[in-house]
Amino acid sequence: MFYDDLDKAKNNIEKKIQWYDKKSRQKKMWYILLVVLDIIVSAFIPFATLFIDNYSNTQYIVAFMGSIVTISSGILATFQFHRLWINYRFTTETLKAHRDLFEVNVYPYDGADKAQVLIKNIMLIEAKQNTIWIYNEKNKNNPKKEN
Incomplete structure (x- = not known):
């Protein structure tokens, strides 16, 4: 029975680490993709405006580029990829630290x-993560006013 519990605990934490690591990588990828897109398109808008007098369709290209920047910025603000990436990465690293302590029988994992x-x-770490998520979801559309 004791080894069964150990295997279940090891499997449980490995699954949790994999899940949070995957989510962290996904959020990081979306964050970096949208920020880089924002930077590149924003940088080309002033350059593209130089051609408005010479090419009649340039104004539409500039307007389209501005729309891309607005949309990507809106997606970044709405889905908060950066915040989620950091939260998931923090949870992943916390779980890894507990796994490592568990494997080498260091406190609090040194007893029977x-x-x-x-x-x-693991349940406490996930409960904290869930509490943070709920708090952020409730408050993401109500930013605190600065005095």
Whole structure:
């Protein structure tokens, strides 16, 4: 029974680490993609305006580029990829630290009930992550006013 609990605890934390790591990488990829798109398109708008007098369709290209910047900025603000990337990465690294302590039998994983302690700590870490997520979801459309 004891080894069964140890295997379950190890499998549980590995699955959690993989899930949070995958989500972190996805959010990072979207964040970097949209920020780079924003920078590149924004940088070309002044350059493209130089051709408005020579090419009649340039004004439409500039307007389209401005729309791309607005849309990508709106997506970044709405979906908060940067905040999620950081939160998921923090949770991943916290879980990894607990896994490493568990594997080398260091406090709090140095007792006979180390599997139960690990499961409890995983649940606490996820509860904290969920609390942060709920708080951010409630407040993302109500930014605090500066005095």
